[in-house]
Amino acid sequence: MPDLSECRERLDQIDSQIMRLLVERQEVSADVAAYKAANGLAVLDRERERAKIQKATELVPPELSNYATVLQTLLMEASRDAQHQLLDDQAGTVSARIRPALGAQPSFFPLGATVACQGVPGAYQQIAADRLFRQAQISYQESFADVFDAVESGACQFGVLPIENSTAGSVNGVYSLLRTHGCHIVRTCRLRVDHNLLVLPGTTKDDIEIVYSHEQALQQCAGYIASLPHARGHLCKNTAKAAEKVAGSGRHDIAALASRDCASLYGLEVLEHSVQDSSSNYTRFACIAKDLVIYPGADRTSLVLVLSHEPGSLFKVLAKFYALGINIIKLESRPIPNRDFEFMFYFDIEYPAAAPRFLELLDALESSCEEFRYLGSYQEVI
Numbered sequence: 001m002p003d004l005s006e007c008r009e010r011l012d013q014i015d016s017q018i019m020r021l022l023v024e025r026q027e028v029s030a031d032v033a034a035y036k037a038a039n040g041l042a043v044l045d046r047e048r049e050r051a052k053i054q055k056a057t058e059l060v061p062p063e064l065s066n067y068a069t070v071l072q073t074l075l076m077e078a079s080r081d082a083q084h085q086l087l088d089d090q091a092g093t094v095s096a097r098i099r100p101a102l103g104a105q106p107s108f109f110p111l112g113a114t115v116a117c118q119g120v121p122g123a124y125q126q127i128a129a130d131r132l133f134r135q136a137q138i139s140y141q142e143s144f145a146d147v148f149d150a151v152e153s154g155a156c157q158f159g160v161l162p163i164e165n166s167t168a169g170s171v172n173g174v175y176s177l178l179r180t181h182g183c184h185i186v187r188t189c190r191l192r193v194d195h196n197l198l199v200l201p202g203t204t205k206d207d208i209e210i211v212y213s214h215e216q217a218l219q220q221c222a223g224y225i226a227s228l229p230h231a232r233g234h235l236c237k238n239t240a241k242a243a244e245k246v247a248g249s250g251r252h253d254i255a256a257l258a259s260r261d262c263a264s265l266y267g268l269e270v271l272e273h274s275v276q277d278s279s280s281n282y283t284r285f286a287c288i289a290k291d292l293v294i295y296p297g298a299d300r301t302s303l304v305l306v307l308s309h310e311p312g313s314l315f316k317v318l319a320k321f322y323a324l325g326i327n328i329i330k331l332e333s334r335p336i337p338n339r340d341f342e343f344m345f346y347f348d349i350e351y352p353a354a355a356p357r358f359l360e361l362l363d364a365l366e367s368s369c370e371e372f373r374y375l376g377s378y379q380e381v382i
Contacts, residue, residue, distance in 0.1 A: 119238030
């Protein structure tokens, strides 16, 4: 039986050979790229890649065929990425849009601006806007879609919208709008959400039959609502809208879940404080802008990817993040409309936008996806 140290030494020699061959393979890939450029050929040759994978499985024993497939796939991914970097003129790539934004990076995030928020005064979006801007001129909109329209039309410089809650999860409607509109995330903030039961003075818990609030707030306080003797939840567009509704109703059988600010704004009484089911209840808010702007300190990026509906497509994407040591903060799948059991993926990654290999990563992702949407790079305010 060979000595363990001898086995390890042999393995080290083999690994060194593999690494030298990897470098040599990438150098040959550069020659391939030059030939394809001269002859107008595409980088991706699916038939050759299928043949290469088949050949790889034939060269190894059956018990290693799966590993051979993965290894050959990763080798071709590395070759393809290298070819794209050499071939692409960058005119139509995502890096072509991001590079000028990085070069024209403002020196600081603005202190004041016109900001679109959904709802009415007292809404959590307004509180988030005040966290992001010292001097925000708020323009209140009826819906999330109206916030996007106000920003895209130039009526407002920025929009602030909720995108995720620590208890209730993602705000799917906002993510859908981010995917379909041309706006970009330029900053995010995390706000502790404190829901309070607001009523007209003189109302008791036994009086309450309906509790109005936004869908997310009702989810976050579902346990508390169930504990009320006669109450049930009822959807409202916004927490502050719910408070406004109760204030103007003259009724003692309804209540609202909203911020404490709403109590003083609308002349309501806080019947019970902090009624959310979880004491650790935070919501992330995104600040969007029409133009792509990357402010100093941007170390997070949001992406939407649609991958080919075949085995290993997500693995190939995750391997690119792993190769660069990038932390994935959020990975969520959502169904693609009108496509049965096919999904898009939302990614939030932690990686400085100014890092040397950032643009290389995005171009590599774009070239390997059916659809690629860059939502923006930003800093999160906590």
